[in-house]
Amino acid sequence: WVGVETLWEAMGTVDGCGGWDFPEGQDRLEEHFQKSGGNGNGNGNETSRRNGGVFDPESKEDYAKALEILGCEEKMRGYIILSRKMN
Numbered sequence: 001w002v003g004v005e006t007l008w009e010a011m012g013t014v015d016g017c018g019g020w021d022f023p024e025g026q027d028r029l030e031e032h033f034q035k036s037g038g039n040g041n042g043n044g045n046e047t048s049r050r051n052g053g054v055f056d057p058e059s060k061e062d063y064a065k066a067l068e069i070l071g072c073e074e075k076m077r078g079y080i081i082l083s084r085k086m087n
Helices: 004-011 024-035 046-051 060-070
Strands: 014-019 073-076
Touching: 014 060, 024 060
Parallel strands: none
Antiparallel strands: 014 073
16 A cells, blocks of 8 residues: 555655766766766866766756757656555
8 A cells, every 4th residue: 555645755856867868968977087087077176086076976057068968858757556466
């Protein structure tokens, strides 16, 4: 049994990147990462290089850039499929 609160939590929220340009968006993200010297914004610092920049954004700006590169679209989070247990 799934309670109404659980059902609402699954269906009643928006995923900021519920849809994106796969796999091209991921390829663009990797290309951007390589061109920028190891991070998403081109500053090439060691921490961003190590952590992946737009792959593992450390700032709101890096995160927003990654979403833009991926071609993210807001979508509802999804759904739960309920089925009756058969014996």
